[in-house]
Amino acid sequence: xxxxxxxxxxxDIRLKGEAEKVVVQAPEPQVAVVKPTDFHGVVxxxxxxxxxxxxxxxxxxxxxxxxxILFTSPVSGEVAEVVRxxxxxxxxxxxxxxxxxxxxxxxxGDPAAMNRETIIQKLLRSGCWPFIRxxxxxxxxxxxxxxxxxxxxxxxxxxxxxxxDLVVRNQGEDLQLGLAAxxxxxxxxxxxxxxxxxxxxxxxxxxxxxxxxxxxxHPAGNVGVQIHHIDPxxxxxxxxxxxxxxxxxxxxxxxxxxxxxxxxxxLAGSAARNPKYVRVRVGAPIQDIAGExxxxxxxxxxxxxxxxxxxxxxxxxxxxxQVTLLPEGDKPKxxxxxxxxxxxxxxxxxxxxxxTWLLPGRKYELDTNQNGEERAFVMSGQYEEVFPFDIYPxxxxxxxxxxxxxxxxxxxxxxxxxxxxxxxxxxxxxxxxCQDIVRSGLDxxxxxxx
Amino acid sequence: xxxxxxxxxxxxxxxxxxxxxxxxxWVFDGLETFLFTxxxxxxxxxxxxxxxxxxxxxxxxxTAMLPCLLFGMWNxxxxxxxxxxxxxxLGEGFWEKFLFGAIKVLPIVVVSYGVGLGIEFLxxxxxxxxxxxxxxxxxxxxxxxxxxxxxxWMVAVGSAxxxxxxxxxxxxxxxxVVNIALTARAFLFFAYPTMLSGDKVWVNTSLAEGQTLxxxxxxxxxxxxxxxxxxxxxxxxxxxxxxxxxxSIGETSTFACLIGAAILIFTGIGSWRxxxxxxxxGAFMAGIxxxxxxxxxxxxxxxxxLHQLVLGGFMFGLVFMATDPVTASQTSSGKWIYGFLxxxxxxxxxxxxxxxxxxxxLAILFMNVMAPTIDHYVVQSNIKRRMKRAAxxxx
Numbered sequence: 001x002x003x004x005x006x007x008x009x010x011x012d013i014r015l016k017g018e019a020e021k022v023v024v025q026a027p028e029p030q031v032a033v034v035k036p037t038d039f040h041g042v043v044x045x046x047x048x049x050x051x052x053x054x055x056x057x058x059x060x061x062x063x064x065x066x067x068x069i070l071f072t073s074p075v076s077g078e079v080a081e082v083v084r085x086x087x088x089x090x091x092x093x094x095x096x097x098x099x100x101x102x103x104x105x106x107x108x109g110d111p112a113a114m115n116r117e118t119i120i121q122k123l124l125r126s127g128c129w130p131f132i133r134x135x136x137x138x139x140x141x142x143x144x145x146x147x148x149x150x151x152x153x154x155x156x157x158x159x160x161x162x163x164x165d166l167v168v169r170n171q172g173e174d175l176q177l178g179l180a181a182x183x184x185x186x187x188x189x190x191x192x193x194x195x196x197x198x199x200x201x202x203x204x205x206x207x208x209x210x211x212x213x214x215x216x217x218h219p220a221g222n223v224g225v226q227i228h229h230i231d232p233x234x235x236x237x238x239x240x241x242x243x244x245x246x247x248x249x250x251x252x253x254x255x256x257x258x259x260x261x262x263x264x265x266x267l268a269g270s271a272a273r274n275p276k277y278v279r280v281r282v283g284a285p286i287q288d289i290a291g292e293x294x295x296x297x298x299x300x301x302x303x304x305x306x307x308x309x310x311x312x313x314x315x316x317x318x319x320x321x322q323v324t325l326l327p328e329g330d331k332p333k334x335x336x337x338x339x340x341x342x343x344x345x346x347x348x349x350x351x352x353x354x355x356t357w358l359l360p361g362r363k364y365e366l367d368t369n370q371n372g373e374e375r376a377f378v379m380s381g382q383y384e385e386v387f388p389f390d391i392y393p394x395x396x397x398x399x400x401x402x403x404x405x406x407x408x409x410x411x412x413x414x415x416x417x418x419x420x421x422x423x424x425x426x427x428x429x430x431x432x433x434c435q436d437i438v439r440s441g442l443d444x445x446x447x448x449x450x
Numbered sequence: 451x452x453x454x455x456x457x458x459x460x461x462x463x464x465x466x467x468x469x470x471x472x473x474x475x476w477v478f479d480g481l482e483t484f485l486f487t488x489x490x491x492x493x494x495x496x497x498x499x500x501x502x503x504x505x506x507x508x509x510x511x512x513t514a515m516l517p518c519l520l521f522g523m524w525n526x527x528x529x530x531x532x533x534x535x536x537x538x539x540l541g542e543g544f545w546e547k548f549l550f551g552a553i554k555v556l557p558i559v560v561v562s563y564g565v566g567l568g569i570e571f572l573x574x575x576x577x578x579x580x581x582x583x584x585x586x587x588x589x590x591x592x593x594x595x596x597x598x599x600x601x602x603w604m605v606a607v608g609s610a611x612x613x614x615x616x617x618x619x620x621x622x623x624x625x626x627v628v629n630i631a632l633t634a635r636a637f638l639f640f641a642y643p644t645m646l647s648g649d650k651v652w653v654n655t656s657l658a659e660g661q662t663l664x665x666x667x668x669x670x671x672x673x674x675x676x677x678x679x680x681x682x683x684x685x686x687x688x689x690x691x692x693x694x695x696x697x698s699i700g701e702t703s704t705f706a707c708l709i710g711a712a713i714l715i716f717t718g719i720g721s722w723r724x725x726x727x728x729x730x731x732g733a734f735m736a737g738i739x740x741x742x743x744x745x746x747x748x749x750x751x752x753x754x755x756l757h758q759l760v761l762g763g764f765m766f767g768l769v770f771m772a773t774d775p776v777t778a779s780q781t782s783s784g785k786w787i788y789g790f791l792x793x794x795x796x797x798x799x800x801x802x803x804x805x806x807x808x809x810x811x812l813a814i815l816f817m818n819v820m821a822p823t824i825d826h827y828v829v830q831s832n833i834k835r836r837m838k839r840a841a842x843x844x845x
Contacts, residue, residue, distance in 0.1 A: 013498065145665045284682075286564060298497060305496045326497060330454065334484035337488040339771075340505035347501030353510050353717040354501055372503025373483060373817035375582055376624030379507065381526035390836075395778060395829050410833040425496040429507055430624070435495040 004196050004198035007230050010390040011423050013159040015304060016363045017325070021166055023277040028101060030077040031187030031315075032283040034060050038308075038318040039130060041139045041437070041446075042439045044071070045156035051080045057104035057126050057259030059208045060093045062264065068143055074261045074283045076102040091316075103258035111181035111254050114253040120183050123250065126259045129319065132185075135227065135239050137442050140418035148239040149188035149231055152179070154203045155214075156196035157221030158303035162243055162321055163264035165200040171248045172202035180249030182242065183208050193226045203244075205266035219388065224420045228389050233415045236428025245321050265289055265316065269304070270365040271297040284306050287312050289323050300324040300366045305422035308436070328367025340372070348370045350386065350427040381435075386423035389415065392426055397434060400441030405448045408441050418442075458482055476574040479639040503624075508583045510717050515590050515770060518700035519555070521693055524739035525703070526551035526598045529653040529696050535664040538692065554598050554654055555699055561602050563589040573618045583625030584611065584630070584776075591631035591770060594700025594812075595763065596638075597651035605643060608634035628818040629777050632811055639811070647675050647807065652696035671696045673762050673800060673807040676750045681684035684753065690760045701766035704759075711769040720773040723782060724789040728768040731793025732759050739801055750801050758797055765808035766795070777818040781828040788824055792817045 014153040032088065035042035044061040048054060061282040075097040083092040106126040111119055120143050123129040132150075134141040141147070168175060183190045190211045194203045197216035203213075209297050212347045214220045223241045233239060238330035241249070245263045252260045261282040270277045278289045286299055293312040295301055304324050308317055316323065333339040344354035348364040354418055356362065383393040389413040399407035418435035425434040464471045465478035482488075484505070489501045492499060537543030560718075566589045571819050574581045592609055602677025616633035617626045646703035655663060655824075668683065672695055675683025685695040693703025700706075714720025736758040743751030759765065772778065779788035792813045799809025806812060 015498070054611060149668065162675055206808070229625060232839065234836070235844060236840075281661075300497055304498045307497065309497065311493060324497075328827055330491045331487045332489040334455070335487065335505075340503055340511060344501060349501045351500070351502045351718050353506050366498040368497050369499070370486070370490045370492050371499045371501050371520055372487060372505065372582060373490070375504050378504060378624045378776055379719075380775045380778070381785075382784060384782065390832065392781060395825075410836065411829070412836060422496050427500045427502070428503050429500075429504055431496050431503065432497065448655075 004213040004215050006224075007220040007225060007229070007388045009385055010217035010346045011386045011427065012157075012221055012364045013348065013366070013426065014216045015159045015254040015268075015364045016270040017268050017275050018160055019162065019268045019272075019275040019277055021163065021277070023166070023264060023279060025299050026278050026280040026284065026288045029075060029097055029281055029284040029288055031080065031285060032073065032077075032097055032196045032281060033285075033315040034071055034073065035192075035317065036061065036071070036090050036096075037090050039063075039071070039140050039359070041046060041137075041443075042071075044068075045354060046082055046090060046093060047354050048079045048082075048093070050079050050081055050409065051113075053077075054079060054095060055104040056261075056421065057106060057203045057297055059127065059438070060095070063140070067123050067185075068259070069129055069140060070124060070127055071130060071446070072104075072259055072308055073402070074165050074259070074281045077388075080407075081305065085113075099237050100447055101415065106253060106257045106259065108255060108257040111177060111184055111285075111332075114320070115275065116184050119181050122253065123181075124231075126253050127261075128246075128253050128259060129249060130184075132240050132242050133184060133419065135224065135233055136237075137446050138419075139446075143238050145238050147186050147188065147238045150240045151193065151223050151227055152182070152209075152244055152247055153193050153226060154240050155193075155198060155224040156303075156321070157218035157222045158305055158322070159218070160266065160268035160322065160324060161303055162264065164195075164203075165198055166204045166277065167245060167264040167321070168248070169335050171251075172205070174251030174255060175202055175244070175307050176251065177211055177254045178247035178249070179206055181250055181254055182240075182247065185240070188387070191230060193223070193230075195221070203362075216388075219420060219423060222420055223416050224415065225388050228415055230234065235409060235414055237414070243319060243321070246319075265320070265375065266279050266322045267325070268322065270299075271325035271327050280316060282295055282316060282318055286312060286316065286323060289316065290325060293325065296328050298326040299327065300329050303348060305426060307420045323395060327365065327367040329367030329371075331369075333340075333369065333371075351429075367369050370431055372429075372431050374432065377430055377432065379429045383424040386427055387420070391415065393434075395440075397432070397437050399445070400437050405445060408445055413438075413445055454485065458485065458792045472776070473575055474579055476579065477571050478572070480571070483580075491806060504583045505771035506637075507719055508586045510719050511770075512586045512590055514713040514720075515587075515594065517702065517706040518766065518770075519559075519590070519792070520704040520819065521703045522699040523551035523555050524548045524701060524802040525693055526554050526654060528694065530655070533653050533655050533663055533667050533669070533670075534661045536661075547549075551598075552652075555593060556783070557602060558593040558596060558605050559590070561605045562592040562609050565606045566592070568612050569610055569613045569618075571573055573613075573622075582623035584617070588612070588630045592634050594766070594770075595631060595635050596696045596698055597646060597697075597737065598654050599651040600638070600645060604638055604645060605699065608638045611637045624776055624778060628815050629771050629774050630819075632771060634814055635811055636815060652698075653743040669696060671762065671807065676753065677804060677807040678779060681749045684757075684761070687754075687760065688758045690757065698763060698766075707765040707769045714769065714773065720769065721775070721778065721785055723785040724778055725768055726772050727786045727789030728772050728793040728796075729759065731790035731795075732768075732797050733793070734766060734790070735794045739797070748801075758800075761807045762800070763810040764793075764796060767814055768793070771814050772817075777821065779821045779824050779828075781825050784821070784824045784828045788817055788821055791820070 024036040043064040045064040077097040192209040213233040396411040421434040529551035604792040612634035653669040736755040739751035795813035798808040
């Protein structure tokens with residue numbers, strides 16, 4: 001085993017409402033939804049009409065600019081509706097599910113015995129391909145390219161994230177098959193990045209991969225941080241990244257021939273009544289996971305730093321392995337009791353301007369209030385404390401705001417994804433929406449360079 | 451609190467678009483957000499946010515300046531009574547001294563805040579943007595770096611100049627190039643040199659009936675004495691450390707500045723890197739002067755290192771002005787260089803340049819201007835490292 005890479009910079013936001021280590025099987029969903037908005041940069045071309053019969057693993061839409069990439073239904077049943085928003089943008093494709101799920105047969109087989117093109121074809125046709133994302137730009141990978149390496153993060157360090165050791169239990173075979181398939185896609189290495197605390201044999205005994213061990217606070221589990229410390233991305237490089245649970249789904253495809261997109265999702269957050277783990281299909285209704293959610297609660301598919309606000313009637317996102325319920329913070333806070341001049345005994349802050357930093361073990365119930373108004377950059381050195389990259393984050397953000405493509409390239413935009421700036425956004429005194437800025441920078445850079 | 455909220459909510463429509471007092475919308479907004487952090491929830495990205503905001507930041511800085519302000523008030527009185535030969539012992543007449551000082555100092559504070567905030571409100575209303583918190587700190591800094599005898603109209607003119615030329619023309623809080631409070635002081639220093647330097651302004655010598663100045667009274671600061679070669683007039687090290695000397699209102703006590711420094715470093719708001727490197731830079735330069743002083747025969751150069759650092763505005767400048775995050779270097783390595791050069795230049799100007807008995811103001815202003823250049827080179831080295839890595843791999 002290689003030596004541990006210690007991430008020193010970062011921040012663990014200690015939220016209340018950690019999921020109890022119990023896994024509950026959710027019922028088969030009645031409706032499943034695939035949201036093109038989960039795939040940044042994909043322009044969907046819907047290939048089904050309401051009323052069409054689909055099986056799990058049948059295409060619902062394709063990427064208009066790369067029609068090989070199919071986005072398939074996670075359940076079998078009848079296409080109910082194509083929900084469109086402004087300018088007829090497709091927001092959701094809804095499928096009314098059968099009681100008994102029927103799978104499209106994509107053919108089982110041992111990936112070790114297949115060539116690269118066959119594996120790619122199988123992943124594309126089954127709808128597993130979009131699980132593979134690329135850096136730079138944080139988009140669905142382009143099957144026409146070959147990455148210099150593939151990275152899989154086997155732990156999640158985000159606030160209230162699921163314990164991957166629990167999630168992977170009894171799925172070692174699928175994980176191994178998935179990793180074997182991935183290793184056929186690159187001439188370089190497949191990196192499996194585990195936490196120093198992991199005891200899961202499924203990860204530790206995985207074969208045919210390079211093991212890397214990480215320790216330290218969030219964002220140590222972010223694959224972008226791991227790439228930066230193992231084999232950083234330069235201009236012209238392409239690497240692919242896949243979530244550990246998605247590797248398992250890919251493995252399942254090779255074992256059974258089915259697009260069986262079931263995940264173990266942690267339900268967490270201070271507003272969750274019964275935080276626990278739930279086995280559920282991608283695109284399933286939030287109610288299947290969280291039950292009825294009261295008013296005044298923010299339902300986030302994903303974690304509190306990077307997730308999507310989907311609402312109580314929303315559905316689990318394509319990449320998400322966590323549902324976080326947070327109290328809404330839409331009430332004004334009086335400055336002496338709850339606001340900026342308060343003693344702040346309930347306030348969590350990375351700075352030491354609130355006394356709570358003297359209580360290192362304490363957990364907090366944070367609401368979604370922005371806790372202040374947006375301002376110009378004033379403080380310096382604040383982002384650097386939570387940003388474990390050899391990159392100057394504020395200078396990079398300013399280059400993006402100025403639209404200076406050359407500076408963005410030089411300052412290291414190829415190496416980062418919006419999620420890597422999530423903690424910067426959290427700690428920012430000036431309440432600047434860093435993730436949005438990074439995303440717009442990546443879009444600009446992509447447009448300019450391709 | 452609920453009643454207050456109701457009051458704010460009732461008043462709101464008049465200040466909103468179409469209301470009678472629409473023009474004062476941003477002033478109202480400023481007051482409302484002062485009282486209540488808005489119920490503004492995040493939309494996407496990071497759904498939860500740190501409790502820290504700019505108002506908290508600024509209030510911590512103001513708290514850190516309070517020891518300097520309170521000590522400054524007492525010291526103004528103390529210096530006055532020394533000049534007229536009453537209560538000459540330190541322990542005597544505490545309340546008389548403090549009250550005397552408060553009566554002299556508070557009007558300066560009020561004028562600084564009144565004029566500065568007034569102009570800020572006006573600008574925000576015209577330009578239609580929210581009132582930012584920057585002036586809360588500036589408005590306190592300006593009185594602390596003024597001599598006690600400065601006329602109030604001059605404080606008003608200086609604050610106005612600083613807010614308009616130092617800040618608003620660049621786009622407001624966070625956009626300025628040089629420290630705003632120092633802009634005010636530099637403006638007054640060059641526009642009205644007799645009122646901001648010399649030996650007439652540091653000690654208030656207004657006499658009531660029956661009072662006379664003590665024999666041989668001189669209102670010069672230690673550095674004024676040193677610059678004119680009167681080394682006997684330089685106060686001893688410990689007096690200077692506690693701040694029992696003439697000087698700008700808030701700058702004299704190293705001890706009060708250190709309390710402020712402790713608060714800023716403890717809360718993480720002031721950069722310890724800058725503070726430490728200014729000390730190192732100042733000590734380095736003073737050390738060199740100590741070495742060459744005897745051969746040159748310059749008595750000022752021979753003041754011991756530690757004594758140099760506690761004299762005058764050096765400590766105040768390093769704790770509250772050099773650390774201003776907007777005008778300082780923004781990169782960690784840049785901060786070391788920036789701070790070191792401030793310390794070095796401050797002592798250099800102070801000792802060698804006969805026209806300016808104190809160098810801290812000019813050193814900080816100069817390095818404010820240089821800070822972006824320092825950052826540029828630090829960032830360039832990061833870029834070069836990245837390019838080199840890419841070149842190595844393709845080779």
